[in-house]
Amino acid sequence: MGFKAGNRSDHLAWRLGGWLAQLAFSILILVLIVFVLTQVAPGDAARLRLGPRASQEEVDVLRKQLGLDQNILVQFGSYVGRLARADLGTSINGEPVSEVIRQRIDKTWWLLVGTSVFSLALSFPLAWLSAYYRDRAIDHVIRFAVLVALFMPVFWIGFLLIRFLALPTGWFPVAGLGSSPMELLRSLVLPCLTGAIAMAPILVRSLRSSLIEVISADYVTVARSLGIRGSALLFRHILRNALGPTIALFSLNVGYLFFGIVILETTFAIHGLGSQLVTASIKKDVNVVQAITIIFAAGVVLANSCGDLVVRWLDPRQGSR
Amino acid sequence: MMQTMRSNLHALFTLRERGSGKIAVGYAIIGLFVFTAMAAPWITTGEPARQDLLNRLAFPSFAHPLGTDQLGRDVWTRLVYAIQLDFRIGILGMLLPAILGSLIGVASALSPHWLDAAISRLADIIISLPLFVFFLALAGLLGPGSDWGPFGPGELPILLGFTLLGWVVYARLLRTEMHRILAMEYIRAAITGGLPLHRVIIGHVMPNAVGQTLVYMCVDIGLAILSLATLSFLGAGVPLDRPELGGMISASRTVISSNWWLVAAPGAVLALMGTGLALIGDGLDDRLKP
Numbered sequence: 001m002g003f004k005a006g007n008r009s010d011h012l013a014w015r016l017g018g019w020l021a022q023l024a025f026s027i028l029i030l031v032l033i034v035f036v037l038t039q040v041a042p043g044d045a046a047r048l049r050l051g052p053r054a055s056q057e058e059v060d061v062l063r064k065q066l067g068l069d070q071n072i073l074v075q076f077g078s079y080v081g082r083l084a085r086a087d088l089g090t091s092i093n094g095e096p097v098s099e100v101i102r103q104r105i106d107k108t109w110w111l112l113v114g115t116s117v118f119s120l121a122l123s124f125p126l127a128w129l130s131a132y133y134r135d136r137a138i139d140h141v142i143r144f145a146v147l148v149a150l151f152m153p154v155f156w157i158g159f160l161l162i163r164f165l166a167l168p169t170g171w172f173p174v175a176g177l178g179s180s181p182m183e184l185l186r187s188l189v190l191p192c193l194t195g196a197i198a199m200a201p202i203l204v205r206s207l208r209s210s211l212i213e214v215i216s217a218d219y220v221t222v223a224r225s226l227g228i229r230g231s232a233l234l235f236r237h238i239l240r241n242a243l244g245p246t247i248a249l250f251s252l253n254v255g256y257l258f259f260g261i262v263i264l265e266t267t268f269a270i271h272g273l274g275s276q277l278v279t280a281s282i283k284k285d286v287n288v289v290q291a292i293t294i295i296f297a298a299g300v301v302l303a304n305s306c307g308d309l310v311v312r313w314l315d316p317r318q319g320s321r
Numbered sequence: 322m323m324q325t326m327r328s329n330l331h332a333l334f335t336l337r338e339r340g341s342g343k344i345a346v347g348y349a350i351i352g353l354f355v356f357t358a359m360a361a362p363w364i365t366t367g368e369p370a371r372q373d374l375l376n377r378l379a380f381p382s383f384a385h386p387l388g389t390d391q392l393g394r395d396v397w398t399r400l401v402y403a404i405q406l407d408f409r410i411g412i413l414g415m416l417l418p419a420i421l422g423s424l425i426g427v428a429s430a431l432s433p434h435w436l437d438a439a440i441s442r443l444a445d446i447i448i449s450l451p452l453f454v455f456f457l458a459l460a461g462l463l464g465p466g467s468d469w470g471p472f473g474p475g476e477l478p479i480l481l482g483f484t485l486l487g488w489v490v491y492a493r494l495l496r497t498e499m500h501r502i503l504a505m506e507y508i509r510a511a512i513t514g515g516l517p518l519h520r521v522i523i524g525h526v527m528p529n530a531v532g533q534t535l536v537y538m539c540v541d542i543g544l545a546i547l548s549l550a551t552l553s554f555l556g557a558g559v560p561l562d563r564p565e566l567g568g569m570i571s572a573s574r575t576v577i578s579s580n581w582w583l584v585a586a587p588g589a590v591l592a593l594m595g596t597g598l599a600l601i602g603d604g605l606d607d608r609l610k611p
Contacts, residue, residue: 026446033455147603151543151595155554156570156588163577163584255451262454266555277454278555281461289458300451 023305030297031083034290035076083294089287091280097291100276105295107177107272111261114188115195116250119203119257122196124246127207134212142204150201154260158194158267166190175269191268195260202253210245214238244314251307255300340607343600347539350597354590358405365398369564378580387586390573396583399564404590406559407546407566410476414483414545419538421484422491429492430499431522441496444489453548456482460557475559479552483545494537498530532609539602543595550591566591 082089088097130142166172171186178187214220215238223237262274269275273292280288357364373393381388387396429440460482465475472480502508503526511521550567552558561568566587573583 022446026449029446030450033450147599148592148596150599151547152592153547153550153554153567153570153588155551155567156584156591159570159574159577159584160588163581167578252449255449255453258451259453259457262457263551263555277458278461278557281458282556284462286462289462293454293458296451296454301449304449 019305019309023301026301027298030294030301031080034293034297035079088291091288092283092285097287100288101273101291101295104272104276107270108261108265108274110177110184110188111191111195111264111270111272112257114192115199115257115261115264118192118196119199120246120250123200123203123207126200127204127211130204130208131211131215143208146201146204149197152198154194154198154263155267157197158191158264161190161194177270191264191270194267195257195264198260199253199257202256203249206249207242207246210249211238211242214242214245217241241315244311247307247314248311251303251311254303254307258296258300339610340604343604343607347597347600347602347604350593351601354404354408354594354597357401358408361401361405365401366395367398369394369399369402370562371395378576380580381582387582388580390569390580390583391576396569396586399569400566400586400590403564403566403569403587404594406473406564407549407591408594410479410549411542411546413480414487414549415538415541417480417484418487419491419534419541422488423495423534425488426492426495427499427522427527430496430503437496441493444493447489448493452486456486457552457555457557460552461555465558465560473559473563475553475563479549479558483548487541487545490537490541491534494533495530498533499526502526502529533606536602536606536609539598539605543598546591546594550587 086098088101090096091100126142126146130139133139162174166174172190173183173187174190176187178184219241220233220237223233228237258274261272262277264270265272265274266278273295277289277292277296280292361367371394373389373395375393376385376389377391377393379385379389379393385395385397387400390396390399425440429437432440460478463478465478467474469477508521508525511525512518516524546566549558550565550570553561553565553567554571556571559565559568561572569587570584573580577584
């Protein structure tokens with residue numbers, strides 16, 4: 001299907017509309033989940049804020065202010081309304097949640113970018129070696145290593161790297177992120193390397209099979225028979241076509257990556273959104289938990305959709321399937 | 322192509338076909354852990370919580386094969402009891418989602434087209450959300466709770482969470498397999514031959530559809546244990562005073578420069594356990610491939 005240019009399902013506007021509808025639906029679902037989170041949290045939000053010594057009258061007044069005395073549908077409505085106005089409320093300490101997030105989001109962002117770069121830089125060569133030397137010794141070694149790495153806890157890898165790499169050599173700081181650009185880069189190495197080792201098992205396996213598919217594709221055979229070899233074959237014919245599956249795979253695993261970031265921040269004492277989520281959820285700071293989960297979920301949904309669009313743009317065959 | 326339920330189970334327990342090497346090594350590793358966990362009262366002090374405050378952070382010795390921790394508790398004993406707890410939660414944390422997901426998958430494959438499509442769209446969306454982040458937030462907010470029947474503190478919320486998140490993979494697996502098999506000739510032949518639908522499904526479709534599910538179940542025990550350890554490390558799993566692999570790593574992190582094996586041992590156990598399970602799954606996969 002889809003040889004005619006004007007085919008309805010191939011129409012750009014049609015596809016964009018479908019994509020937006022899906023995005024809206026995903027975001028609605030996650031707002032609902034996050035709202036449910038706040039409802040099941042035990043204890044009275046007003047009581048939690050004022051502490052155990054506050055009188056019942058004070059608690060009642062705050063309950064009214066927070067709208068906790070209204071029925072649950074009204075509460076959900078006003079919650080969505082506040083979200084639409086980007087009003088995230090205040091934390092238990094009385095600090096605006098938007099301020100808490102503003103202070104921390106850049107650390108999480110650097111970690112996200114760094115881990116993505118390191119993961120690809122580690123996984124792609126491994127997958128390439130494994131696919132190129134398929135069923136030879138090196139392939140078996142890589143596949144076994146990757147299998148073992150799948151079950152190594154992220155934080156454990158981090159602690160071992162700290163103990164056996166960072167402490168003896170003193171090359172990398174073991175906690176926090178530096179402020180100057182050079183220091184920032186230096187302090188990113190260890191957490192990002194840890195994240196890359198944790199992501200490798202997921203990426204290498206699928207990348208290997210899509211690389212094998214590309215290597216044995218007809219157009220590569222044709223290119224070979226035309227005498228194209230070496231880097232021309234690798235870059236123009238193989239890597240270019242392997243890029244789509246790589247991006248698709250990466251965007252599918254962004255959810256896993258985000259959870260990895262939470263663990264990395266806790267392991268390396270980086271004060272970003274992930275470690276804040278952990279401490280806030282244990283302190284039952286509901287507004288902060290809500291805001292951070294929504295940011296993470298929106299990030300994942302957005303990354304998935306962008307990945308999808310890029311993949312279709314790179315390989316138009318995908319769209320007409 | 323024809324594989325029956327019996328041959329699927331047969332594949333799990335015979336060692337003379339493709340993939341036998343992997344399965345044998347996997348069984349050896351898992352057997353070792355199961356034996357260690359079952360023999361706990363005889364090969365350890367039997368009291369993972371007993372403190373010996375005069376003997377804190379002791380180096381490995383005959384009395385304490387892995388030394389002691391900050392409270393002077395015997396780490397070998399704690400490790401063995403942690404293997405018990407993690408293995409139990411790992412198996413339950415695989416089984417509950419597998420049952421729920423398989424039921425949904427089968428129901429979805431047999432439903433009218435619109436319902437089938439709706440269920441698989443829902444599964445797509447659920448899988449694309451960062452559910453583990455939600456789960457972490459929820460587990461933290463709810464707290465570990467207390468004992469409930471045979472479950473210790475913190476275990477029930479974890480199992481509930483695993484079930485709510487984990488069913489998606491099983492539902493997808495079984496739905497795809499069911500669709501593949503329902504389209505095959507011999508199924509059409511059986512239906513045309515007048516066999517009642519429920520007998521076609523139970524006798525001919527299901528036995529051939531569960532192969533991939535069995536493979537994933539092996540790996541999934543390891544993943545459930547890994548998730549449990551991670552949640553405990555983040556403070557949203559079982560409380561730190563109970564012996565648990567992730568909790569042990571978390572509790573020893575401050576003494577890593579002097580007593581690094583307190584961190585290394587629980588993680589190595591976890592990686593080895595997962596590898597054993599994955600090898601069984603891999604060997605089974607080799608064997609089930611046509």
